[in-house]
Amino acid sequence: MxxxxxxxxxxxxxxxxxxxxxxxxxxxxxxxxxxxxxxxxxxxxxxxxxxxxxxxxxxxxxxxxxxxxxxxxxxxxxxxxxxxxxxxxxxxxxxxxxxxxxxxxxxxxxxxxxxxPVLDVWAEYHRLWKDEGWTQARIGAAKGCDVPTVSRRVKWHSSLPSVARQATCDGIFDEGHCEALSSLTCDVASLARWLTTEQAQAELVAEVLGKHRGKTEGIKPTVATVRDAAKRWKAMIEAAGDALDRFSDDGWRHAFVAALVESNARSLAAVNAAYARTSKAKAAADEGEARRKRAEADEAGRLAEEERARTAAAEMIAALTARVVLGDAREAFTSAPDGIHLLLTDPPYGQDFQSQRRKTSPKKATIANDGEVEARALLRNVLALAYPKMDDDSTLLCFTGWRNEPAFRNVIEAAGFTVKGSLVWVKANHGTGDLSGSFAPRHERIIHAVKGKPGLRKRPDDVLYGKDKQNSEHPTEKPRDLLRQLIEATTDEGQLVADPFAGSGSTLLEALALDRAIWGCEIDEMWHRKITDALMETFK
Incomplete structure (x- = not known):
């Protein structure tokens, strides 16, 4: 050693x-x-x-x-x-x-x-940049060259066409030729069927090398030769791009590119000729289209008016159905609108049973989230989300049973509302429950609470009657005339009524009939679909 x-x-x-x-x-x-x-x-x-x-x-x-x-x-x-x-x-x-x-x-x-070989040099620069993660400045410092040189060599490794790489490998081209060649680009995506950057560069190299055959074979072309050729090609490509931009319609843009392809345009004159042919065809087509439009003007106007009417109805339906969310109210309320004037709802409150009165007809399904503890937690979460969405002076009307009213009052007050009273709804028929050990229940409670100091438009009694026939399928639907009294007493036309436990949608449908804005949520997919179907039927 x-x-x-x-x-x-x-x-x-x-x-x-x-x-x-x-x-x-x-x-x-x-x-x-x-x-x-x-x-x-x-x-x-x-x-x-x-x-x-x-x-x-x-x-x-x-x-x-x-x-x-x-x-x-x-x-x-x-x-x-x-x-x-x-x-x-x-x-x-x-x-x-x-x-x-x-x-x-x-x-x-x-x-x-x-x-x-210079191609190996380019490959090493690219490897250091791509695989080793070196910056181009670091490569330049290690290799003793400036950053622009590094950048060019990294780019040439992966972008130059094979014919240019071969010419470089054969010693016909050097990096000066490659720099002149790489200035030629055709990056307009719409022109790709006619010419790409790689294709243009390859054809330019073939053109330059083609002039060095015969007596001049083996003579290295000058960098100026490549630069001048690139200048001609760039002028042709720029003219093609400008011509393409003159056609605003995609169809005619495609037609112009097809004309370039068909004629294999490789000169400025050929590009201009392709543009002239396409423009002439477009002018003839435009005139024919103008005649057709003039002949069909009256019919088109009528159809347009009908379409506007259909669109307006569809937009109204879409806007309304979008205001009825399918999902859990705790999630839906995060995207609910602000400015709710009335929150009128019948939340789950611990029923969690099916009536034993029916012996032959099908029983109504139980309600999601209707266990007693679960129901209180659900209401607590929903009201905490609802309170910031309420108008400064707004009303909460919450249906409940007598057993749950004290607990629900506590939940409502904890959310920030002020309890004003307890309304009684007298039912047309008594409810279910213990059929042999208790009086038949014929009423429900409605907790009246407020945010701020909203006034009443009417002052109905705190004992209310609803006589409209109730839906025979949904277990907790309320009569429409009862809901009408509550909505009219607490809101004006155009104000927002919300129900985060929409059920059959009776609250939302009645509010809509009274020209109120609506927002609601229903967790059951079947009932959500019935609500949206009912909204669409309203506008037929």
Missing amino acids: QQLSLESGRSKTIETVPIEHLILSRFNTRRTRPQADIERLADRIERLGFEVTRAPWACRGEGDSLEVFAGGTRLEAARTAGKTEIPVVVHEGYSDDEIARLADEDNEADEYHARV
Whole structure:
């Protein structure tokens, strides 16, 4: 082992290393190694031996391995020549950035070296940026070039057409040619059927190379030649884009592009000719369309008026049905509108049973969330959400049973409302319950509470009667005439009435009939559908 240098924690030593311990480093810039070059160098090594002054450069890898970052071709040639060990300049204490820079330094052109192909250089810049996550500034600092150069090389690796890459690989193009070529773009998506950036660049290269055949074959075209060709192509593409923009209708835009494709337009004159043909066809079609519209004007007006009427009705229905939410009131209230003047509702309040009176006809279904404890928690949550949505002077009317009224009063007051009184609704028929051990119940309670100081429009008695026939299916529907009395007493036309436990929708339907705005929620999908069906039927 021979030490070459030692400074600032870094060292370089020449070591003779078993060849099986040597692997290529990811920082080795060269990606392509022609077999002829390897065999030529292997022959030299067989004849002259492996010269120490031509030792590959490497750094420590995992275990006993050394990663060769410069001299990969020499390593392959040594393997081909049957060498079992070779001298290696081992670099220790060097950062990745320094290794990346050193990989390019051992790149002089002599019998042991061949310049790294420019495509391999681009690939390494792209790898450092994409795979290693280096910034372009870091790559530039490591490789000794400015950021714009890094940016171009990264872009060229993935964007240049294959014919341009081959011309570069063959030495016909250099980076100056590539820079002139990459200035040519065709990024208008609508023109892609006619010409893309890759296609335009490839055809430009073919055009330039086509002029260097015969007597001038092998003569490298100048950068100015590529730049001038790109200028002509850009003028043609710009003219096509401007012409495309003159057509506002997608159909005629497609027709213009089809004309470009059909004529294989590759000159400014050809683009202008395609535009002229398309414009002429459009003018003829426009005139025909104008005649048709004039002939059908009266009919179109009539149909439009009918459509406006249908649309207005549909929008009204959509607006109303959108005000009736399917789901849990605790979630729905978060998106409820502000300014509620009346919250009139019949929440679950602990019934959780089916009547035993019916022996032959089907019983009504139980109500969701109607366990006693669950019902109180539900009402507490809903009223906490509802209170901020209420108008400053607004009313809460909450149906309940006598057993739950004290608990419901506490829940209502805890939400911020002031309880004003207890109304009694006298039913037309007595209710269900214990059929042999209690008096037949013929009334329900309605807790009257307020936010602020709303006034009453009418002052009905606190004992109310509702005579309208109730729905025979929903277990807790209230008579429409009872609801009418409550709505008219507490709101004016246009004010917002809400029911977060809508049930059959009778409160919302009666409020709508009285020209009030509505918002409601129903957790049962079947009843929600019946409410929306009833709203749609109202506007037929």
